[in-house]
Amino acid sequence: MYSVMKNLLPAAAALFAVSCCGPMIASDGEIAVVPRPERVEAGEGRFVWTPATPLVVEMKDSTAAWVVDAWNETAVSVFGRPADIAGEDREHAVRIAEDATLAPEAYRLTVTPTHVDIEAGAPAGAFRAVQTWRQLLAPEAFGAGNASGAEVPCAVICDAPCLGYRGVMLDVARHFFTVDEVKRTLDIMALHKMNVFHWHLTDDQGWRIEIRKYPELTRTGSVRRRTLVGHDPGGEYDETCRYDETPHGGFYTREEIRDVVDYAARRFITVIPEIEFPGHSVAALASYPWLGCTGEQYEVRQTWDIDDRVCCIGRETTFGFVEDVLSEVAELFPGQYVHIGGDECPTVMWESCPACRGRMRAEGMTRPRQLQNYATARIERFLRARGKRLIGWDEILDGELSATAVVMSWRGTEGGIRAVQHGNDVIMAPSSHCYFDYAQSQRPDEPLSWGGDLPVARVHAFEPFEGLAPEQRPHILGVQANLWTEYIADFPHVQYMLLPRLAALSEVGWALDRREYPDFLRRLRRMARLYDACGYRYAQHVFEE
Ligand code: ACM
Ligand code: ZN
DSSP: HHHHHHHHHHHHHHIIIIISSSSSOOOOOOOOOOSSSSSEEEEEEEEEEEEEEEEEEEEOOOTTHHHHHHHHHHHHHHSSOOOOHHHHHOOOOOOEEEOTTTTTEEEEEEEEEEEEEEESSSHHHHHHHHHHHHHSSSSGTOOEEEEEEEEEEEEEEEEESSSSSSEEEEEOOSSOOHHHHHHHHHHHHHHHTOOOEEEOOTTTEOEEEEHHTTTHHHHHTTEEEEEOOOOOSSSOOTTTTTTOOOOOOOOBHHHHHHHHHHHTTTTTTTEEEEESSSSSSSHHHHHGGGGGSSSSOOOOSSSOOOSSSSBOOSSSHHHHHHHHHHHHHHHHSSEEEEEEOOOOOOHHHTTOOOHHHHHHHTTTEEEEEEHHHHHHHHHHHHHHHHHHHEEEEEGSSOOOOOOOSEEESSSSHHHHHHHHHHHHHHEEEEEEEETTEEEESOOTTTOOOOOOOOOHHHHHHHOOOTTTTTGGGGEEEEEEEEEOOTOSSSHHHHHHHHHHHHHHHHHHHHHHHHHHHHHHHHHHHHHHHHHHHHHHHOOOOOHHH
16 A cells, blocks of 8 residues: 555655646637748647657658657746657647648648647758747746646647748847857747748958968958948048947857757758858958958958958969868858858959959959959859859849859849859848848847838738749749848847747748738737747837737
């Protein structure tokens, strides 16, 4: 008797803890998922998820463990403990299984009163399904910590993304963000089913990635002495300009880069590094003056607009440097893409540089701009030989461009359309719809920004296929939000600029063919409660209108 009691007591105590202590989080029955799933069939009744609900994993790929981690992250938030893993399926279990007929990111989530099934083409799809699951829970469930149960409305949700590339670019050069803040950005992306993180690691105002062969890049190039206060007057820097007289710096070590790449991979997000070349490179020139046309010692830039000081294309030493840097970068980032920037590169330094003029003569060039085409083509061949694909801003299109390079269209969609006509693949990120550094509204109390305003509704209305014939559309790999940070100095501000516009862009990328703005707003209201539960900052305008 005693021994039976002894065996039963812990189980009874656990049952007591489960059934008596924490709240039961009721569902209001609303199904409001962002981005909009392909098909939602509401069912009858509720599934009650409890701390005792086991997880059954029938996926062979080792990355299924990352899906379990994601599931348990939510379980810990709601119940204070991860799910038990069961060896075989049973009633009241959650089963995660492979369905080879589905695409890798596609999934089917079936919730009945007695069972939950997540079937996906691959673990990536199961991970996306877990994000949907999070949105089926009542937002009060998050952070409850000791709930005895949380209801989920019964439904069958069949879902798949319209576009394979759904990106977010974060500029960490203008303002540095810590590894932890980058990870929070990846968390926000994961919630929105975004799958590419474009990491803008270098620019005139800071070099942020450790390169073993060139230690000055981080010793010198990662710190600017001071920063312009207020709007950049556009080259007219005089005594009316004020500076904060405070050094700003930071960089990621190789270990930190690997940590972020791994954190992203566990969320089925690929990281694309961007190393700006040949323009936007004053931080590199300040570190190694021989990279420039004149060899002058510059300072890491303290202001924001386009800089004439760019890498010399005449000297072989420049290419040695870029190839060394990209070799180390390629080693750290397992994804197929490397972004080399290529935007906004003035040619004035090249025009008066003997080495650049010599290169032009030797290569039979008639215009200085061709030096950039030459450089891009060389780097593209270099990357291709290492199994990588070059991405560049749409300026790389000015001249011959290898068909294997990918164009990121930012000056409208025209560059992207032209690139598709050339046969190149394209990521659409026009400033008109995708520049999240633009103000959330025209209200006077918006934080300092530039470029005008970009309201949520305009992001949601973005048509990445406009101007393209149906047979050209496969060249559009996807869409991307770009967050430049000249005027964004801290992470709450990053969140404010991202949200809820990222919800709108996620819907463009994931649910392109099934968007309806009023319905989006209904679902977004609920998403905002999830933002609240996660402690995210976001713009409120669309909820006040
Ligand atoms: C860019 O906004 N210069 C790509
Ligand atoms: Zn030169």
